[in-house]
Amino acid sequence: MAVIIVFEIPGATQAQYEEVTNKMAGGRGGVKSRSDWPVPGLISHCAGPTPGGWHVTDVWESKEAFQRFAEKLAPLMREAGMPDAEPKIYEAFNVVTS
Template sequence: MAVVAVFELPGMTQDMYQQITNKLSDGRGAKSPSDWPVAGLLSHTTATTPDGLLIVDVWESEQALQQFGQIVAPLHQEVGAPTPTPKIYPVFNLVTA
């Protein structure tokens, strides 16, 4: 079952985000789901907030999200970004272009 993962990351900057996505994608910046190191990403959106970043992902399964988390969490530590702890919700409707 697909899941939505909502990451609220106070203190995280756009520069930290770009460093992480470059590390995930061998410098390509992770512009496509195929750039992610784990299969199963359906959508990824990042927005700035008054105190950091908000990231909303949709994954094919919670297992795929957990696999990604094992890869991305150490990268957050490496660049000094907050530890990602998502709120996870089951998807009941997903509309894509």
């Protein structure tokens, strides 16, 4: 079952996000397509600034797919100096992609 992952990261910056996504994509300038993710299973991704930090919402094919991704993401976030953030995970009822 698809899951919705929501990160609210107080104090995080666009520069930190760009550093993480660049490393995630192997130094190719960030994530531009689902194939740039280091593990399969991503359905959609969006990210942007909030008044006090950074927000990310992903949809993953399953909680297990997201957990495989999280194992790769956590060290990159630490390297970029991003604050710790615990994602909220919700089961998706409906996912429309196009």
